[in-house]
Amino acid sequence: MxxxxxxxxxxxxxxxxxxxxxxxxxxxxxxxxxxxxxxxxxxxxxxxxxxxxxxxxxxxxxxxxxxxxxxxxxxxxxxxxxxxxxxxxxxxxxxxxxxxxxxxxxxxTSRSVASLGFFGDHWLVMEADATVDSYDSSEGRYALPILPVGGPLPDGARVGSNQDLTIGQGCKVLGDARPGPAGILVRDGSAVVAGSTSPYELSNEMPPIEVPTFENLGAIATTLLRPIGTIAAGEKAYDTIRVTTGTTLTIKGPARVVVSDLVVDALGQLVFDTTNGPIELYVTDWLAWLPGSLVSTSSQDPRSVSILVTASVVKDQDRNGTPDLPVILGASGSLHGTLYAPQAGVSLPSTLQVFGAVGAKYLLVKAGAKLHFDTSLLEASEEEGALxxxxxxxxxxxxxxxxxxxxxxxxxxxxxxxxxxxxxxxxxxxxxxxxxx
Amino acid sequence: MTRAPRQGFERGFTLLELAVALVLLALVIGNVYTVLGGTTRDVGARSAEFEAEAQARRALDRIAMALVGSYERTLFEGAESPDSRPLINYEEFLGMGDPDGDGVPQEVFSPLMRIALTAQSGGEVTWYESPGEAGERRVVWVKDVPQFAQGEIPGNGVDDNGNGLVDESGLAFVKEGRSVRILLSVRRSNGQGGWIEKQLQTVVTCRN
Structure with missing residues (x-):
């Protein structure tokens, strides 16, 4: 038991x-x-x-x-x-x-060309003493960057090309300066580049511009008899828009304007008024802001003004016997916006300060020019829908x-x-x- | 006064009855001992197998967690099938920081790290940080890892165990596109002169 x-x-x-x-x-x-x-x-x-x-x-x-x-x-x-x-x-x-x-x-991230900053598809050249810096328009107006002595420089700017990049004597790029995958960077010994100089791994796409079709209203020009002209908000197309000497033309947003030739004569003034909305300006044949002309924008937001140029042919536009480049930017003033000319060369003068971004087939930054890349363009806009x-x-x-x-x-x-x-x-x-x- | 002798039915056991009872008791005790012994051995064997598998599983999960956050482009020393490698190097993403103090957040990466099978102590999987450098750190993650995987005959150039790999080691990494297949074998004594072998594998896809 x-x-x-x-x-x-x-x-x-x-x-x-x-x-x-x-x-x-x-x-x-x-x-x-x-x-x-x-x-x-x-x-x-x-x-x-x-x-x-x-x-x-x-x-x-x-x-x-x-x-x-x-x-x-x-x-x-x-x-x-x-x-x-x-x-x-x-x-x-x-x-x-x-x-x-x-x-x-x-x-x-933005997939737009504007996010590339100042970009030349075939080449980009900065002449002596040109500067490119950056700011963020979403945080306020542009202010001169403070360059710490002995410390790291601000490096938000962007300068690049799908091929070669040349930075001349005394230039300052307070950011990246990147050539294309097979391009080379030629930099003067006195030039300063604060950011990356490594080549892009892939070429950046320069997409074609799709020009919308609107009702054509013919040619308009401001005159001394009617020195103040306005293009009202809306969608319009013109053969020619000419701002003559001593007159002012204001384009009021929101507007989408298609024009074959846009010419601003010396001492003429072109104003982009984006108080009520953005402006998209399509130029299909000749964009000429002649030396001595004046350009200004009402807003600090670079996305408020978009200038898209499909012009590509060098021809005698004004019939003076001299061939004219499809894009002539000789104006003075400041442009808060983006300029995109994938089929034309663009030369940015020292008289026109650009706050935003410029993309072109060839881009020449003239001696002493001051360009300011807006880093808010790096963020994708709602319209872009980028993931x-x-x-x-x-x-x-x-x-x-x-x-x-x-x-x-x-x-x-x-x-x-x-x-x-x-x-x-x-x-x-x-x-x-x-x-x- | 003496007692009257007992009358009736009470009497002692005979020698024969005692002998039979003892034999039966011995049989019962013997059977119980056999059952108990067998059960104990079985429990021990199962425990040992479970421990081996749990050890292998823990180590495999640890390796997988280390690689899942690594950058796929930093995974070198990992061969494409049918060859495999007994070690893998990797770098991890550590988040956003400001290493140069300019106020602009940047991506921060870990130093080089490595997981490798060594021959020490019969085979160990060791994790290294900054291998070969002055500040090298190492931690042994699992022991009892054989130099060659279960079922593999070393050095014959044949896939002996039919898993698609040739002469793979006890710890093998095979790169498969953005993923890494990890095979880990554990071999330990069962305390009775035999061996317990477990082989586990998992596939990890790098998130970076």
């Missing part, structure tokens, strides 16, 4: 040990599975936040106090602006006993918050408390404002 009892006791003990061992194995396996699930929930959070950024939201989804739900896990994602269009998205996912935090840095570029992805440490330290399934706990845990798609919010369905 006693022996039987002892045998039963021993077998029972072994059985309990066996069960306990199996339970601990199952617990360890479940923990490993939960960790992987939490990892994928965190990745789902990053995907949701990325989608938010693409659709114009901030990238914040849920909070540690009100997380969002994905499958049988929860997550929340925070977005942090890093500057220059970059955002860091940090997502914490929890599933069962598993926890994971991932971070993703994305860059809202943010992935900069980097990494695992990060878990945040030191109470919900992460819970030893049990957080989603189950929240549901038992009667909390309505929102799905990720309805948990987006901008800073300070929670999204309400």
């Amino acid at each position: 006693l022996a039987a009892l002892l045998v039963v006791f021993a077998v029972s003990t072994l059985t309990m040990i066996h069960i306990q061992l199996d339970l601990s194995k199952a617990h360890e396996q479940r923990g490993a599975v939960d960790t992987k699930r939490a990892f994928y929930v965190a990745e789902a959070g990053l995907a949701e936040a990325y989608y938010g950024v693409v659709t114009g939201r901030s990238g914040n989804v849920g909070t540690e106090d009100e997380p969002a739900r994905f499958a049988n896990g929860i997550f929340w994602t925070t977005a942090k602006e890093e500057g220059l269009g970059r955002v860091t998205l940090t997502s914490t996912g929890m599933c069962g006993a598993g926890r994971a935090t991932l971070a993703l840095v994305i860059e809202r 943010p570029r992935l900069v980097g992805w990494r695992l990060v440490e878990l945040p030191n918050v109470p919900v992460v330290k819970l030893r049990y399934d957080a989603l189950r706990s929240l549901l038992q408390q009667g909390v309505d845990v929102k799905l990720g798609s309805t948990a987006h919010f901008d800073i300070g404002v929670l999204d309400t369905p």
Whole structure:
């Protein structure tokens, strides 16, 4: 009897040990599975936040106090602006006993030619003492950059070419100066380039311009009898627009204007008034801002004025027996905008300060010219619809918050408390404002 | 006063009965011992197998987590199938920082890191930071990794275990486009003169 009892006791003990061992194995396996699930929930959070950024939201989804739900896990994602269009998205996912935090840095990049800065498709030459610097119009007006003695120079400007790049004596490029994949950079010993000089890995596309078709209103010209002229907002086409000496022509936005020849004579003034909206100006045959003319813009935003030139032929436009270049920029003043002439050479004089970007087939920056690249052009506009570029992805440490330290399934706990845990798609919010369905 | 001798049915066991009972008891105890012994051995063997697989799984997950955040372009020393490599170098993305102090955030990268199979202590998978440099750091992630994978006959140039690789080592990295296939073998004694061998594999796609 006693022996039987002892045998039963021993077998029972072994059985309990066996069960306990199996339970601990199952617990360890479940923990490993939960960790992987939490990892994928965190990745789902990053995907949701990325989608938010693409659709114009901030990238914040849920909070540690009100997380969002994905499958049988929860997550929340925070977005942090890093500057220059970059955002860091940090997502914490929890599933069962598993926890994971991932971070993703994305860059809202523009694919436009304007994001290349001052760019010459075939070549770009900077003559002596020309300078190119940068500023951000979204943060205010342009201010002269402060150059620290002995410290790193500002390097936001962009100068480039799909082929060769030449930087002359005494030039300053406070940013990148990059030749094309097979191009070379020729730089005078006294020239300063603060940024990268490495060649582009691939040629940058110079897309053709699609000129819209509007009702043609013929030729217009300002005269001394009517020295102040205005092209009202709207979509119009002209054969010729001429601003004669001593007169002023204002183009009022929002406007899309197509013109064959746009000529501003010496002492004539062309004004781009973008108070009420942007201006797109298409010039198909001859753009001539003759020396002594004056150009100005009302807005500091370079996206408010876009000058797109399809002219490409050198011919005697004014019938004086001398062939004329398709683009002549001899004006004085300041242009806050972008100029794109993929089929023509452009020469930027020292009298015209450009705040924005210029892209051309050939680009010559004349001696003493001052150009200012607007870094806000690096960010994609809503119209461009460019997807943010992935900069980097990494695992990060878990945040030191109470919900992460819970030893049990957080989603189950929240549901038992009667909390309505929102799905990720309805948990987006901008800073300070929670999204309400 | 003496007791009257007992009358009736109570009597002792005979020698024969005792002998039979002892034999039966011995048989029962023997069977129980056999069952208990077998069970104990079985539990031990299963525990050892589970430990080996758990150890391999933990190490494989650790390697995978290290590579998932690396830059695909930095993964050299990883060969395309059918050749494999017992080591892999990689760099990780560490986030945005301002290393040059100019106030402009930039991408920050880790120093060069390496995961390799060494021959020390019967085979170890070791992680290195800045390998070969003055500030080199190393951590052993898993031991009992054989020099050649389970089922492979070393040096014969044949895929002996039919997994598509030739003469792969106990830790093998095979680059497959943007992904890396990681094979890890663990071989440890089962305490009874035999061996427990486990081979696991996983595929990791670099996120950068």
